[in-house]
Amino acid sequence: MATSQIHSVSIVITGNPGVGKHTIAKEISQKMQLEIIDINQIAKDSGLFEENDESNDVDAKKLKEILDKKNLNKCIIVGHLAPYVLDKNRVSVVIILRRSPYDLIKVYKERGYSNKKSNENASSEILGIITYDAKNQFKDKVVQINVSQKEIQDVLNKVESAVSGNKDSEEVDWLDLVTKNNDLKKFFVD
Numbered sequence: 001m002a003t004s005q006i007h008s009v010s011i012v013i014t015g016n017p018g019v020g021k022h023t024i025a026k027e028i029s030q031k032m033q034l035e036i037i038d039i040n041q042i043a044k045d046s047g048l049f050e051e052n053d054e055s056n057d058v059d060a061k062k063l064k065e066i067l068d069k070k071n072l073n074k075c076i077i078v079g080h081l082a083p084y085v086l087d088k089n090r091v092s093v094v095i096i097l098r099r100s101p102y103d104l105i106k107v108y109k110e111r112g113y114s115n116k117k118s119n120e121n122a123s124s125e126i127l128g129i130i131t132y133d134a135k136n137q138f139k140d141k142v143v144q145i146n147v148s149q150k151e152i153q154d155v156l157n158k159v160e161s162a163v164s165g166n167k168d169s170e171e172v173d174w175l176d177l178v179t180k181n182n183d184l185k186k187f188f189v190d
């Protein structure tokens, strides 16, 4: 990547909770000397998450207003809310990390998520909701990476390649996988 590009780069890393956004962001941040902007942290610090439930409800309009005022140059912007709070023209590349719902529910168990919260997030991943919304919002800037069965280093290589301009996206169809495994009820029924 040309030096001038690095000076203005703003990399978005999005995807459902547990796909590995923060793990990858920290590595890229160190390697490329980019500051991390954590969207969830900003929402929490600004009191924008709705309290008394464990859903992900947030006032996206207010959150966007806060982010609109931030300098996003030389940054990695991390968060599952990215498609709803960032404008396309403010970012260079949008990485969507995808992870098998079978792997995700293990992460959610370790995090102590309730069954409801775990299934909500896993079913969002199965349906590819963030991918759908990110493609609508960021169009040709989107690159999708399937992290399942990849070493972290392989994921990092893919991210760096995407940042350098390689827009090859990986296909993901968890719905097909879950349907074939006859597991739809496991994720979509309370």
Ligand SMILES: Nc1ncnc2c1ncn2[C@@H]1O[C@H](COP(=O)(O)OP(=O)(O)O)[C@@H](O)[C@H]1O
Pocket: 015, 016, 017, 018, 019, 020, 021, 022, 023, 024, 107, 147, 150, 151, 152, 155
């Ligand atoms: N490529 C990967 N392969 C295996 N495990 C990973 C990978 N990336 C992250 N992890 C692990 O998955 C869990 C969730 O990662 P994290 O970065 O916290 O996700 P997120 O920020 O998307 O919620 C952590 O335990 C992390 O160590």
